[in-house]
Amino acid sequence: MTPAGVTRPVIAVDWGTSSFRAYALGPAGEVRERRETPRGILRVEKGGFPQALSEEIGDWLAARPASLVVMSGMIGSRQGWQEVPYCACPCDLAGLAAGFVRLDWPEAEVWIAPGLSDETETGLPDVMRGEEVQIFGALADLPGGNALVCLPGTHSKWVTVSEGTIVHFATYMTGEVYDLLQAHSILGRLMTDEAVASDDWFGEGVVRGASDGALLHMLFSVRSRVLSGNMPEAGARAYLSGMLIGHEIAAALRAAKDRPDEVALLGAPALARLYEEALGRLGCAQRRIGSDVAASGLFQLAQRLPDGTTMRHEG
Amino acid sequence: MTPAGVTRPVIAVDWGTSSFRAYALGPAGEVRERRETPRGILRVEKGGFPQALSEEIGDWLAARPASLVVMSGMIGSRQGWQEVPYCACPCDLAGLAAGFVRLDWPEAEVWIAPGLSDETETGLPDVMRGEEVQIFGALADLPGGNALVCLPGTHSKWVTVSEGTIVHFATYMTGEVYDLLQAHSILGRLMTDEAVASDDWFGEGVVRGASDGALLHMLFSVRSRVLSGNMPEAGARAYLSGMLIGHEIAAALRAAKDRPDEVALLGAPALARLYEEALGRLGCAQRRIGSDVAASGLFQLAQRLPDGTTMRHEG
Numbered sequence: 322m323t324p325a326g327v328t329r330p331v332i333a334v335d336w337g338t339s340s341f342r343a344y345a346l347g348p349a350g351e352v353r354e355r356r357e358t359p360r361g362i363l364r365v366e367k368g369g370f371p372q373a374l375s376e377e378i379g380d381w382l383a384a385r386p387a388s389l390v391v392m393s394g395m396i397g398s399r400q401g402w403q404e405v406p407y408c409a410c411p412c413d414l415a416g417l418a419a420g421f422v423r424l425d426w427p428e429a430e431v432w433i434a435p436g437l438s439d440e441t442e443t444g445l446p447d448v449m450r451g452e453e454v455q456i457f458g459a460l461a462d463l464p465g466g467n468a469l470v471c472l473p474g475t476h477s478k479w480v481t482v483s484e485g486t487i488v489h490f491a492t493y494m495t496g497e498v499y500d501l502l503q504a505h506s507i508l509g510r511l512m513t514d515e516a517v518a519s520d521d522w523f524g525e526g527v528v529r530g531a532s533d534g535a536l537l538h539m540l541f542s543v544r545s546r547v548l549s550g551n552m553p554e555a556g557a558r559a560y561l562s563g564m565l566i567g568h569e570i571a572a573a574l575r576a577a578k579d580r581p582d583e584v585a586l587l588g589a590p591a592l593a594r595l596y597e598e599a600l601g602r603l604g605c606a607q608r609r610i611g612s613d614v615a616a617s618g619l620f621q622l623a624q625r626l627p628d629g630t631t632m633r634h635e636g
Numbered sequence: 637m638t639p640a641g642v643t644r645p646v647i648a649v650d651w652g653t654s655s656f657r658a659y660a661l662g663p664a665g666e667v668r669e670r671r672e673t674p675r676g677i678l679r680v681e682k683g684g685f686p687q688a689l690s691e692e693i694g695d696w697l698a699a700r701p702a703s704l705v706v707m708s709g710m711i712g713s714r715q716g717w718q719e720v721p722y723c724a725c726p727c728d729l730a731g732l733a734a735g736f737v738r739l740d741w742p743e744a745e746v747w748i749a750p751g752l753s754d755e756t757e758t759g760l761p762d763v764m765r766g767e768e769v770q771i772f773g774a775l776a777d778l779p780g781g782n783a784l785v786c787l788p789g790t791h792s793k794w795v796t797v798s799e800g801t802i803v804h805f806a807t808y809m810t811g812e813v814y815d816l817l818q819a820h821s822i823l824g825r826l827m828t829d830e831a832v833a834s835d836d837w838f839g840e841g842v843v844r845g846a847s848d849g850a851l852l853h854m855l856f857s858v859r860s861r862v863l864s865g866n867m868p869e870a871g872a873r874a875y876l877s878g879m880l881i882g883h884e885i886a887a888a889l890r891a892a893k894d895r896p897d898e899v900a901l902l903g904a905p906a907l908a909r910l911y912e913e914a915l916g917r918l919g920c921a922q923r924r925i926g927s928d929v930a931a932s933g934l935f936q937l938a939q940r941l942p943d944g945t946t947m948r949h950e951g
Contacts, residue, residue: 399863407864438864443848445857446864476822476856492856494821501816506809507791533758534849535887537880541791541807542760548714549722549753549761565852572850 330388332378332429333619336396337361337451338475341373342615345381350620352613354381362395370402371426382429391421391619391626393434394451407438407448413486414457418625432626434619441491441576451615452478453487458618459587459611460485468585469577470610473566473592475500479573491576493569496592499562508543512558520598522556526563527599531571539564566599574605585610645703647693647744648934651711652676652766653790656688657930660696665935667928669696677710685717686741697744706736706934706941708749709766722753722763728801729772733940747941749934756806756891766930767793768802773933774902774926775800783900784892785925788881788907790815794888806891808884811907814877823858827873835913837871841878842914846886854879881914889920900925 331350335342339361345354358377365373374390382388397405408420420435436450452472460466466485472478475496481489503509533539543561546552552560574584583606586593593609600607646665650657654676660669673692680688689705697703712720723735735750751765767787775781781800787793790811796804818824848854858876861867867875898921901908908924915922926932 438860441853441857443844443854443857445844445854446860446866447856448860448863491853492860493850493852494855495852497821498813498817498852498855501820502813505816505820506812529758529760534851535808535883535891536849536851537808537810537813537884538756538806538887538891539758539760540809540813541762542756542758545753545761545763545807548763551761568850569852572853576850576853 330385331620331623332381332388332390333616333623334374334378334390334392334396335394335451335454335615335619336392336401337394338363341377343378343381344613344616344619345385346616346620350617352616355613355616362398362401370396371428374426374431375428379428386429388429389623389626390429390431391434391623392431393454393615393619397422397433397436398450401433403433405433405435407436410437410439410490411483411486411488412437412453414621415625417453417457418622421622421626432623434622437487437490439490441489447490447492449476449478449490449492452480452490454618454622455587455611455614456480456482456487456618457621458614458616459585461617462610463585467581468610469581470585470587471570471573471596471607473586473588473596477569479577481577491573493573495565495569499565502540502561503558508540508557508561511544511547511554512561513554520559522552523559523563523595523598524602526560526565527567527570527602528563529560530564530567530569531603532567536564536568539568562595563599566595567603570596570599570603570605574603583607587611587614645700646935646938647696647703647705648931648938649689649693649705649707649711650709650766650769650930650934651707651716652709653678656692658693658696659928659931659934660700661931661935665932667931670928670931677713677716685711686743689741689746690743694743701744703744704938704941705744705746706749706938707746708769708930708934712737712748712751713765716748718748720748720750722751725752725754725805726798726801726803727752727768729936730940732768732772733937736937736941747938749937752802752805754805756804762805762807764791764793764805764807767795767805769933769937770902770926770929771795771797771802771933772936773929773931774900776932777925778900782896783925784896785900785902786885786888786911786922788901788903788911792884794892796892806888808888810880810884814880817855817876818873823855823872823876826859826862826869827876828869835874837867838874838878838910838913839917841875841880842882842885842917843878844875845879845882845884846918847882851879851883854883877910878914881910882918885911885914885918885920889918898922902926902929 333344341360421432424431437453470480477493646661648659656675736747739746752768785795792808
């Protein structure tokens with residue numbers, strides 16, 4: 322709890338695999354300006370991150386040279402600017418702030434957030450980078466700081482938050498498996514661009530996916546139902562999507578101990594809408610939370626960083 | 637039971653998605669000559685099947701012009717030479733033979749086997765083309781004609797046979813999902829060509845995959861274990877393979893009613909060896925059955941086709 326971050330302008334950067342999002346924040350953390358580009362870390366060559374950051378926010382830094390830059394997401398991974406070790410669950414705001422690493426960058430004081438690691442109920446390790454900051458950014462939307470939060474995506478995260486502390490989380494590869502199957506598998510070959518009655522087939526997929534653990538078998542029904550005339554080709558894509566999402570939700574709800582009465586949904590509107598529908602089909606209450614949560618989380622974390630003036634600038 | 641097929645030479649053709657296998661058979665069904673090419677149906681253009689067959693077995697037909705050609709596999713699918721409707725389970729040799737369709741081909745009398753369809757325990761339809769013929773070809777290896785047969789592959793089949801009749805089957809997309817994940821997913825990116833201690837990691841994957849229904853979550857552990865130093869990169873491929881195979885086997889054994897004391901394994905040696913090891917890990921007895929089973933099954937089915945001399949040759 323130092324005054325350093327409070328008195329200096331903060332630039333929050335959510336730098337993920339496939340996108341770069343930056344926010345110029347005001348003294349209360351309000352978003353004054355925002356920009357988003359598809360320059361995710363996969364689009365930047367090894368060693369090119371300092372230059373890329375300079376190009377993306379150089380004008381903001383020129384206008385406010387004393388700005389503090391705080392970043393989260395895959396920029397702190399092995400494939401990013403610098404690998405920042407994971408913090409372990411349980412972890413609160415102060416704990417995560419303590420794991421930030423300061424970068425050697427002449428243009429401004431820059432910090433990268435650590436990721437978060439956990440041992441799942443199966444005894445396997447799990448990891449995330451970026452979602453934990455979004456969760457902290459959404460705390461104001463979680464009464465008492467308690468929630469089961471679902472962040473749908475390429476790698477969906479289900480995060481248990483208790484009194485403002487992230488106590489547990491688990492990853493589901495739902496989005497990536499869906500993308501692969503529809504782009505490259507035999508299931509994708511029979512999918513059309515039409516989507517007749519897709520809502521109905523989505524719901525049917527949700528119920529099927531939630532009902533049975535044998536996912537590798539159920540997946541084939543996308544094909545066999547079309548071949549046997551049991552489902553129109555135009556329903557195949559929605560049915561597959563529903564099946565994977567239903568499988569994820571059912572497994573996540575089974576795994577949750579002391580599940581709250583509702584699931585808090587945090588994510589892009591289009592995808593959140595699908596999860597909303599799926600949760601509804603499975604009889605689970607839900608509500609959407611958060612906006613600009615990465616910026617809000619990074620702003621709060623910036624308040625907890627050590628005073629920048631006491632840092633050695635190495636190199 | 638007509639004498640037609642018995643007295644004429646039989647050429648058996650197993651024409652699948654990615655390979656073409658032909659067998660010139662002797663009077664007792666023994667394989668006199670065999671050939672295999674990668675000319676699966678995906679490599680043949682629409683309308684090109686008559687020409688392709690002529691090129692592949694034309695010399696055999698020239699040597700024995702009265703040969704009867706019987707084919708099974710995806711050649712009878714919508715993407716093949718001609719779509720042959722599925723027979724429904726339960727189905728025995730005679731039932732399958734009754735579903736054969738004769739083709740219009742001037743060079744010889746040619747028949748294509750139907751596929752088989754079933755309603756699974758979840759009420760969903762399932763289908764296969766080719767495996768049913770292999771099962772009938774392996775009947776001599778099944779005491780009393782009873783078995784739970786596993787045919788590992790791109791789309792693994794688990795087939796319940798009772799007194800020589802196929803009563804039920806289910807498909808698992810294990811091989812295809814494995815191929816997709818290791819070729820295209822974020823999991824594949826960290827896989828090396830080395831395979832240090834791969835047997836151990838395969839076994840660990842089997843146990844994990846069999847233990848938990850949340851496959852979409854478990855898959856991510858391939859990545860998280862490597863990232864957290866819990867597994868060497870060189871173990872990732874075997875671990876993923878074991879996880880998917882373990883998931884398949886556990887689900888198939890759960891679904892089997894009145895499961896026999898052992899699983900009969902029918903398939904290519906390299907893949908069968910993996911399933912052998914996985915079944916062993918899960919405490920399930922198994923034995924390998926069959927060789928040249930497609931040829932043997934097609935020969936037996938040929939005996940049950942209507943007398944060729946009574947067929948009208950249309951066109």
